[in-house]
Amino acid sequence: LEVEETYIMVKPDGVQRGLVGEIISRFEKKGFKLTGLKLFQCPKELAEEHYKDLSAKPFFPKLIDYITSGPVVCMAWEGVGVVASARKLIGATNPLQAEPGTIRGDLAVQTGRNVVHGSDSPENGKRELALWFKEGELCQWTPAQAPWLWE
Numbered sequence: 481l482e483v484e485e486t487y488i489m490v491k492p493d494g495v496q497r498g499l500v501g502e503i504i505s506r507f508e509k510k511g512f513k514l515t516g517l518k519l520f521q522c523p524k525e526l527a528e529e530h531y532k533d534l535s536a537k538p539f540f541p542k543l544i545d546y547i548t549s550g551p552v553v554c555m556a557w558e559g560v561g562v563v564a565s566a567r568k569l570i571g572a573t574n575p576l577q578a579e580p581g582t583i584r585g586d587l588a589v590q591t592g593r594n595v596v597h598g599s600d601s602p603e604n605g606k607r608e609l610a611l612w613f614k615e616g617e618l619c620q621w622t623p624a625q626a627p628w629l630w631e
């Protein structure tokens with residue numbers, strides 16, 4: 481397994497419901513490294529580019545309205561195997577099918593209000609981070625807990 485980067489985003493419902501701290505905490509406690517963080521009002525064009533693979537789906541217009549309906553919290557997380565691990569922490573797309581213990585399994589009930597996004601591959605992690613963050617917005621640093629996470 482290699483060091484990867486993933487784009488994680490608290491969607492507008494997560495911000496409105498006061499779940500930002502809870503969601504950040506899940507990744508923080510797991511032991512991944514936060515390398516970028518901002519509250520951001522997403523323009524329509526960016527939402528459409530982010531979800532371009534879904535542009536033919538019937539739910540696409542509603543998805544874009546939802547993602548642009550209020551601020552989101554954009555995050556970059558780094559770690560060995562972080563892409564797949566973050567998807568596990570997030571849980572299934574439909575929160576009713578997401579396992580208890582996952583973010584969606586614990587905190588959401590509907591696909592159209594599933595509180596959080598996570599990149600589905602290392603390639604998409606890179607693609608999405610380049611879309612949502614500007615040069616200079618990501619930080620490289622060494623957590624003090626590094627020797628307690630990795631032997």
Ligand code: DAT
Binds near residue numbers: 539572594596600
């Ligand atoms: P995920 O967010 O788990 O990666 P996805 O990439 O397939 O899921 O879809 C992106 C988002 O689009 C998803 O979080 C919620 C919405 N969505 C997906 N399938 C949907 C459906 N059948 N009806 C309504 N919204 C849907």
Ligand code: MG
Binds near residue numbers: 598600
């Ligand atoms: Mg996806």
